[in-house]
Amino acid sequence: MITLENVTKIYQSSNGSVTAVDDVSLHIKEGEIFGIIGYSGAGKSSLIRMLNGLEKPTKGNVIVADRNIANIKGKELREARQEIGMIFQHFNLLWSRTVRENIAFPLEIAGVPKEQRLKRVDELIQLVGLQGRENAYPSQLSGGQKQRVGIARALANNPKVLLCDEATSALDPQTTDSILDLLVDINQRLRLTIVLITHEMHVIRKICDRVAVMENGKIVEQGEVLQVFRQPKQTITKRFVQQVIEPEETKETIAHLIDKYPRGNVIQLTFVGEAAEQPLIANLTRQFQVNVNILQGKISQTHQGSYGVLFVHIDGTDEEVAKAIDYIRQQQVGVEVITDVQ
């Protein structure tokens, strides 16, 4: 659905040039939710804005739904844009228009006759759950409701792709989750390809199928979300993964535990998918001569399955502990013996 080939974006300014996107190649499949994560200034916005031609790449090709967005302009670009919806961090609604009129705006642009427009707007209001607020002005809506209007507006012309530029970054955690649920719902119901950028791993974890990590204008790592959670390769990716699976105080706690349990081993278990749902600890104590203490743990739900981290303390003879660890390995559970904390 979307292919980027060696895309570079360089901004010229009075105090030199900035390479915001540096030779990025990427393929996004039809119907998937693809996330791009990176810290502020990584070049995420520049990248996503090239997907609908709001920025022109300095070099490279940007192919969206079989059209090279980098090369077209005028009428052709405007038509291409009607097939690419976009939502924004600050919603960007017209305050002079009601909810209904805001949602009708892209339909007016596309030249949809009035009667059909009204019908389509009503469908969209149902889709995003804004019944009863049709005649409100944006200033009378909450952040979450504003983003729902933004989503309805972006979907009005039945686009093939939805671009989300930090769409939940201005919202509180609860509202963020409800907007993310709505995006998944839309993705499944309409088979819409969604590209989203964010600096929050929570967003990636919750709804993305695949993720790319961006740093200094480059994609430094990409893959299936669960895979990236299981085996993050780059330091930056590890930091992002830690954002959601380890609370801030984990390191401190672990250091404390190692001091507290001079005997035995503190080990970190990483569960992915189905492994997270079996009675591993019960089996361990039943089958081996070991004592298992659960120290700390957290299971997160990703779009593709659950993912969990558990810190346990295992005590017993060296032989039994080794057997127990072997057993754990056979259960598709990642094991890491922690002896010290860096």
Added chain:
Amino acid sequence: MFNSLLPNVQWDTIWAATVETLYMTGIAVVATFVLGIILGLLLFLTSKGNIWENRLANAIIAAFVNIFRSIPFIILIILLIPFTKLVVGTILGANAALPALIIGAAPFYARMVEIALREIDKGVIEAAKAMGATTATIIWKVLLPESLPALVSGITVTAIALVGYTAMAGVVGAGGLGNLAYLEGFQRNHNDVTFVATVLILVIVFVIQFIGDFVTSKIDKR
């Protein structure tokens, strides 16, 4: 009772002068509104980072606006005498005041329009672009509606300034309440005429202010 307090006031001439003032102000406001919006849009659209970014065009329009905005109105009238003669055919009467009124007020209003447009969130313009809007659509459906309250309060201020300009224009022969106050009131030393003309001008100003504030508050949904 009125007539004994105001011995020199002839109500029919007062009425005719009021109509003339309203006529000059009305036509000038409408023309200034249109011309000012066009100039203001051009100033905005050709400025840095906007749809028609063009440094040369922007500099030329800005220079034109700044020059005409800076010339004191009374001097502008005199400077425009040849132009007025050419366009209107005379330099006396209400119509003769119009070129100077419009050329004096439009650049003043154009700056206010430009400021109003700059207040619009860039993100909203960008959202319209992302939806595939043409520049015309952006102007008609985003820029003008989104800045409308500021455009209305700006034209209110401009209209009030124009009432003052018509009075000044009256002194050089343009008719209206200013002309009456000068010829009848000042030159013939009929203070009651000056007084009545002043009160009427104040009433006009208050009414314009009231209407402007009312409309602005009605359309502002922020």
